[in-house]
Amino acid sequence: MPFQQEPHKLLMIPGPIEVADDVLFANAHPSVAHTSPQFVPVFGEAIKMIREVVDAPSAQPIVIAGSGTLGWDMAATNLLEPGDEVLVLTTGYFGDSFADCLATYGAKPTKLTAPVGAPSSLDEVAQALRSKSYKAITITHVDTSTGVLNDPESICRVVKEVSPDTLIILDGVCSVASEEIHMDAWGIDYVLFASQKGIGCPPGLSLSVASERAMRTLETRKTPPATFFGSWKRWVPVMQAYESGNVAYFATPPVQLIYALHASLKTITKGSVSLAERYQRHKDASKQVKEGIEALGLEQLAVPEARTTGVANGMTAVRYPPGMGAADILPKMAERGVVFGAGLHKACKDEYFRIGHMGVSVVDKERNDISTILHHLAEVLKENGFSK
Amino acid sequence: MPFQQEPHKLLMIPGPIEVADDVLFANAHPSVAHTSPQFVPVFGEAIKMIREVVDAPSAQPIVIAGSGTLGWDMAATNLLEPGDEVLVLTTGYFGDSFADCLATYGAKPTKLTAPVGAPSSLDEVAQALRSKSYKAITITHVDTSTGVLNDPESICRVVKEVSPDTLIILDGVCSVASEEIHMDAWGIDYVLFASQKGIGCPPGLSLSVASERAMRTLETRKTPPATFFGSWKRWVPVMQAYESGNVAYFATPPVQLIYALHASLKTITKGSVSLAERYQRHKDASKQVKEGIEALGLEQLAVPEARTTGVANGMTAVRYPPGMGAADILPKMAERGVVFGAGLHKACKDEYFRIGHMGVSVVDKERNDISTILHHLAEVLKENGFSK
Numbered sequence: 001m002p003f004q005q006e007p008h009k010l011l012m013i014p015g016p017i018e019v020a021d022d023v024l025f026a027n028a029h030p031s032v033a034h035t036s037p038q039f040v041p042v043f044g045e046a047i048k049m050i051r052e053v054v055d056a057p058s059a060q061p062i063v064i065a066g067s068g069t070l071g072w073d074m075a076a077t078n079l080l081e082p083g084d085e086v087l088v089l090t091t092g093y094f095g096d097s098f099a100d101c102l103a104t105y106g107a108k109p110t111k112l113t114a115p116v117g118a119p120s121s122l123d124e125v126a127q128a129l130r131s132k133s134y135k136a137i138t139i140t141h142v143d144t145s146t147g148v149l150n151d152p153e154s155i156c157r158v159v160k161e162v163s164p165d166t167l168i169i170l171d172g173v174c175s176v177a178s179e180e181i182h183m184d185a186w187g188i189d190y191v192l193f194a195s196q197k198g199i200g201c202p203p204g205l206s207l208s209v210a211s212e213r214a215m216r217t218l219e220t221r222k223t224p225p226a227t228f229f230g231s232w233k234r235w236v237p238v239m240q241a242y243e244s245g246n247v248a249y250f251a252t253p254p255v256q257l258i259y260a261l262h263a264s265l266k267t268i269t270k271g272s273v274s275l276a277e278r279y280q281r282h283k284d285a286s287k288q289v290k291e292g293i294e295a296l297g298l299e300q301l302a303v304p305e306a307r308t309t310g311v312a313n314g315m316t317a318v319r320y321p322p323g324m325g326a327a328d329i330l331p332k333m334a335e336r337g338v339v340f341g342a343g344l345h346k347a348c349k350d351e352y353f354r355i356g357h358m359g360v361s362v363v364d365k366e367r368n369d370i371s372t373i374l375h376h377l378a379e380v381l382k383e384n385g386f387s388k
Numbered sequence: 389m390p391f392q393q394e395p396h397k398l399l400m401i402p403g404p405i406e407v408a409d410d411v412l413f414a415n416a417h418p419s420v421a422h423t424s425p426q427f428v429p430v431f432g433e434a435i436k437m438i439r440e441v442v443d444a445p446s447a448q449p450i451v452i453a454g455s456g457t458l459g460w461d462m463a464a465t466n467l468l469e470p471g472d473e474v475l476v477l478t479t480g481y482f483g484d485s486f487a488d489c490l491a492t493y494g495a496k497p498t499k500l501t502a503p504v505g506a507p508s509s510l511d512e513v514a515q516a517l518r519s520k521s522y523k524a525i526t527i528t529h530v531d532t533s534t535g536v537l538n539d540p541e542s543i544c545r546v547v548k549e550v551s552p553d554t555l556i557i558l559d560g561v562c563s564v565a566s567e568e569i570h571m572d573a574w575g576i577d578y579v580l581f582a583s584q585k586g587i588g589c590p591p592g593l594s595l596s597v598a599s600e601r602a603m604r605t606l607e608t609r610k611t612p613p614a615t616f617f618g619s620w621k622r623w624v625p626v627m628q629a630y631e632s633g634n635v636a637y638f639a640t641p642p643v644q645l646i647y648a649l650h651a652s653l654k655t656i657t658k659g660s661v662s663l664a665e666r667y668q669r670h671k672d673a674s675k676q677v678k679e680g681i682e683a684l685g686l687e688q689l690a691v692p693e694a695r696t697t698g699v700a701n702g703m704t705a706v707r708y709p710p711g712m713g714a715a716d717i718l719p720k721m722a723e724r725g726v727v728f729g730a731g732l733h734k735a736c737k738d739e740y741f742r743i744g745h746m747g748v749s750v751v752d753k754e755r756n757d758i759s760t761i762l763h764h765l766a767e768v769l770k771e772n773g774f775s776k
Contacts, residue, residue: 008418016643019419027590027644028416030396031407033727034591065454065592066617069639073617101616196640202415203422204453204592204642226614228489229454229461251457252584254592255404256415257645339421 009334012373013341014144014174014315014356015197019264020364026263027202027256034255035247042262043242043253049265050209053176053199053275054191056183059209062235063261065254066206068173070230071192072101074208075138075169077227078218079190082106084135087128087166089120091150092143093344098171102138105226110134116347117302117317119150119310122158129163136167136189141175144197145344146301147317147354149179149310156186167217173197176207177268178282178314178358189214195257198314200264200359204257273363279313285362285370286313289355292374293318296381297388301343301352314358317343319351321386328384329353329377336376397722400761401729402532402562402703402744403585407648408752414651415590415644422643423635430650431630431641437653438597441564441587441663442579444571447597450623451649453642454594456561458618459580460489462596463526463557465615466606467578470494472523475516475554477508479538480531481732486559490526493614498522504735505690505705507538507698510546517550524555524577529563532585533732534689535705535742537567537698544574555605561585564595565656566670566702566746577602583645586702588652588747592645661751667701673750673758674701677743680762681706684769685776689731689740702746705731707739709774716772717741717765724764 011018019027032039043063050061062074080086080102088099088109099109112128114120120139129137137159139152152170159166167189172181176191177198183191189211196203210218210232218225218232225231234250241248268278290300290307293316300307301317311317320329326342330353333340341356343349361369381387399406407415420427431451438449450462468474468490476487476497487497500516502508508527517525525547530537540558547554555577560569564579565586571579577599584591598606598620606613606620613619622638629636656666678688678695681704688695689705699705708717714730718741721728729744731737749757769775 005416005418008420009424011419011421013421016419016422016640024416024418024644028393028412030393030412031399031404031590032396033399033401033729034404035729036397036727065458065594067453067639067642070453070617073615076616104612104616104619105614194640202419202642202644203640204645206453224492226493227461228464228492229458230617231492251455252404252582252591254455254590254645256412256590257592257642339424341421341423 009337009339010369010372011339012356012361012369013339014354016203017197017200017356017359018361019200019202020267020360023201023260023264027260029256029259032255034253039255040242040245040247043258044245046258046262046265047239047243049269050207052269053265054181054183054209055185056209056211059183059211060215060236060239061209062232062239063258064206064235065204067203068192068194068206070206071208072098073227074230074232075190075192076102076105076107077225077230078232079167079214080105080107080136081221081223083108085110085132087112087134087137089125089137089139089150090114091119091140091146091148093145093346094143094171095140098138098140115303116345117146117148118306119148120155122154125155126158126162129159129166134163134166136169138169138171140171141179142312142314144174144315147312147315148302148306149312152188153186156188160187167214174312174314177278179312180279183209183211195261198358199261201260202257204254205261278363281363282313282358285357286316288370289316289357296378297321297386314356316355316357317352318355320353324384324386325350326353329380332380332383333376336380338373338376397725397727398757398760399727400744400749400757401727402742404591405585405588405744405747406749407588407590408655408748411589411648411652415648417644417647420643422641427643428630428633428635431646432633434646434650434653435627435631437657438595440657441653442569442571442597443573444597444599447571447599448603448624448627449597450620450627451646452594452623453592455591456580456582456594458594459596460486461615462618462620463578463580464490464493464495465613465618466620467555467602468493468495468524469609469611471496473498473520475500475522475525477513477525477527477538478502479507479528479534479536481533481734482531482559483528486526486528502536503691504733505534505536506694507536508543510542513543514546514550517547517554522551522554524557526557526559528559529567530700530702532562532703535700535703536690536694537700540576541574544576548575555602562700562702565666567700568667571597571599583649586746587649589648590645592642593649666751669751670701670746673745674704676758677704677745684766685709685774702744704743704745705740706743708741712772712774713738714741717768720768720771721764724768726761726764
C-alpha cells in the first residue's frame, strides 16, 4: 500500500488499547461480501475462538456491530423481563450504568454498592440473595472506572449455594482475555464484552457468550424480547449458520472488524503465548506497574486491603500525589508520547488517573511498554518537583 | 507496513461495496483514545459532513457502532411510542422487516405493499393517510432486495398536503450518497443509513440524521424511550460535544471506523467530484448497466413502467434468462473475479440477481468497473449458450 502509518502516542488507557499491526491490517481488508465463501470461515472460526477465550465449550457466542454497552441491553431484553428483580454488584461507574440500563427495560435492579476502591463483599452478596428472590445477578468483573477486580469464581459459588436459580451475568468488558475466566466451570450464564480491551481489536464490536441455561431462559420467557437489533432469536441462527460454514442474514456484519477479530483471536488462542501464559503476563505487568507507582511514592485508588487481590491485572487506578491533579500529569505524559486515562468515578474523578496495561503492551515483552511508561511517569513527577 | 493487500474479487453487490484504499487505510489507523485531542476533530468533522450529504443544515446526525438496522430500532424507540400508528411503505424485504421492527416495540405498523418491482403509489399513499391518523410514515428509498426506487420528494409532498403532522422517516440505507436527498427541503424528519453502501466505508456504523421536529418529538413524548444503547437522549450530547471540539462519553465510539468515515466523507463532500456530479455519475452508470443487460437480452426485475424512474441508480435487479438460475451465473462471475448478489425478495428470490454500482466503482471512472462487469456477464451468458 502506498501509505505510511501515522506516528501515534503509546495508548495506555484501559481501552481502547494498542492494537497489533497485523490486526490493524486485517481491519483494512479489502471489501468482501458478508456472504462470500472467503468470509464465512473467518466469521465461523472467530465464533469458535471466542468460546475458547471464555472457556465455555457449549455456550453460544454472539458477535455484532456495537459496543460493550449493547451487551447490557441484550441481557436486559433477552434474559430478563419487565418486573424481574436483579441484584447489581456495583464497584464503579459501569455497575451503576448497567443498573440504569436494566431499569430502562423494566427490570428492577437493586444495587449492592461497594465502597470506592473495594470489591463486592461475598457476605453481603449472600445476605442480599437470602433477603429476596433475584432472577439474575450482575457482576462487573473489572470496573474500568476504578480498576476494582471482583472475584467471579467465589461470587458464583455463593450464588450457587444460596440461590441456584439466579442467572449470573458477567460484565467482562475490561476483563475478557486479560483476567482468567472459566465460564462453564464457574456457572456463568452470560458474559458480555467488547473488542477494544483485552481482545486487542479496534472498538466497534459487541461480543458476548450465552450459556445453555441462558438460551433456555430465552426460549421459555413469557413476554417477547423488547429488542429487534439485539434479538438473540434473530442473531443466534446467523451465528450458527456461519459457524457451520453456511450463510444467514439478519443485518450486515462488520466484515473488516471481524477479520480483525479473527486475527487477534488467532494470536490469543493459537499464538506462541498460551492463554495461561497470557494471563500470567498480565499479572506480571500489573505487579510491575503497581510496585512501580508505589516506588515512585504514588498510591492506588484501591483501598489498602484490596491492593493485591481486589485490583485488575489489566489496569491500575492511581491517586494523584497531594497538591497535583490531571493537568500536572496527563498532558505532560502526552508530550512524552504516552496517553493515560483520566479518572471516571463520579465521587472522585479528579483524584486519580488510570493506566491501561492489557494486550500486546504486556504480552509482547519486547515492546517494553511498562518500563517506558514508568520511566516517563518518574520524569514527569520529577518535573513537578515531587519525590517520595 | 510490511503487509501486502490480499487480492480480492471486484465486489459489485448492493452493499458492502468496494472501498477506496485511502478509506481502508484510515480503518487501520493506529489506536488513539476516543477522548484524544487528535480524534475529537475527526469525529466532529464527520458529523458536519453527514449533514452536507443529506442536505440538512440544522439537523442532528447520530453516528454509532451498529448497522443500518439499528436505525429502525432508534426510530421505533425514540420517535414512536407504543400504540402509535405507522404507515409503512414496503417495496421489498426491507420494508417488511422495518414493519417487524416497529411492531417489536409496540408501534402499530400498517403496510402499504407495492407489487414486486414497483414503487409505492402516490395515490395509495394519499388514500391511506386520509383513512387513518398516522403518527409516522416510513419510506424505503431504495429497497436493497429489489432495487425499487421510491420518490421521497413526491411522497413528502403528499404527506405535507394530506397529513402534515405525520413524521416522515426515510430508510436511506441503499440511497444516501448514491441518490439525491434534500432532507430539509423535502421535510424529512429522520434519515437512517449505514456505512457500507453509498458512503463507501466498511460496514459497522449506524448513521442517521434527525430533524429539529424529530428532536422535539423526542422531548415531548409521554413514555420514556424503550432503549438504552440506542437512546438519542444519551447520544445527542455526545455528538454535540464532539462537534464543538469537546469530549463526552456514553459508550466507546468505533474510532477506526470513524477515521474511515471521515476519509470517505471528505472525498464525497470536498473531493474533486461534487455531490451533484456524484449523483450524475451514479445515474450514468445505472443507465449503462440497465441498457447493458438489456442489450444482452436480460430484463430488470422491475415492472416495465418502473424501469427508468422507479429503479435505483446504485443497483440493478436482473431476472435470470429463461431456464437459468443463480448457479449458472453467480459462481461463473465469481470465477472471473466479479461478485454479484443473489435475489432476496421472498416471493421470487430465485428468479433474479442483484448488481451493485455505488461509490468508487462508479465515481472513479478510470476503474472501468461497469464495463468490466458487463463484459464478463456477456461472456458468462455466452458460456451458458444464451444469446438474445
